[in-house]
Amino acid sequence: MEENHIKTLIHSHPIEIAKLYNSHRNSFLNFGKKYGLSYDDLCDIYQEAFIALRKHALNGKLDTVNSSLKTYLFGIGKFMIFDVLKEKKKTTEYEPYKLGIHDTIAIVDTEILTEELSYEQGLLQTYFKKLGKKCQEMLTLFYSRGLSIDDIVAHTDYTDGSVVRSQKSRCLKTLKEMIKA
Template sequence: MKNEPSITTLRTGDSVAYQVIYEGYRDAFIAFASKYDIDQDAILDVYQESMIALYENVMKGKVKDFSSTIKTYLFGIGKFKLYEQLRAQKKMVLVDDFNDQETMEEVETTALTERQKALKQHFQKLGDRCRNILELFYLNGLKIKEIMIAANYENENTVKAQKSRCLKQLKTMMNPQNYG
């Protein structure tokens, strides 16, 4: 891939940018993993899980910048996952192929807590306008003024008031024992 997407673009969660990376390095990863006794479906599972880990690490700020390229980082995660799978199946591996793995913390994706699972269910029940404003602010990283312009709000105070109403709705929907 000639031009990898920038970390700034990736931080906004742009699905196109992640797809470009996925397609850009897919064949190279399959070619690497095919040296081992592992079928293509399993390779693709590993590759997809690695992309998801990349997304999560970028969005949670675990990656501030890529020390070399996104490809190196992605393959680091992929190789670790592949190694774990092969080791679990007691298959032979070339140690040299796996000596640039990422740390365990960067490889594993995290599961939601029970409280977060409940919050997710309630979030999905919110109206479009609420879901949109909360996504723009909390996920895509737009500031209040940028949301005002993007979503056609009258002024910044209206955005703040709407966001606050949506959060209040979520709080009310949650079990008061969790958020008293």
């Protein structure tokens, strides 16, 4: 994570923290729209996510994080959104055609695209693109979007959890074999 952002979160005056807070707020609110929550709920979630991010910075938990501040913040917010949805017993529809560049924060950090990838990240990215669409979708739903097996069953045309687990296992095995080859 960018060292200057961590310093801002830990040592800064309220004005600098407010600038950092506002720098990603609108992007997060747009990102959160697809989950069907109200504007007020999304504002509350963003605020709670930012507070959690600051606590992580104060506790030294960001020292070993490799993602950008924005990606880390959105990851915290995404899980908070899922928690609110579970509380409200809402479900979201998985709509793969809606995953545009602005909605893929949880999937691919857009800043990683401009930074140099590690050797392992490059391999993973290269071979992930060579997987079939079904495997790409499965691994994205589980690992990037953080959906549970039951959520994947609810949002796709898989019949039950055992089918999802099998498919995920096969896809992961295929990806690992491609990387080793």
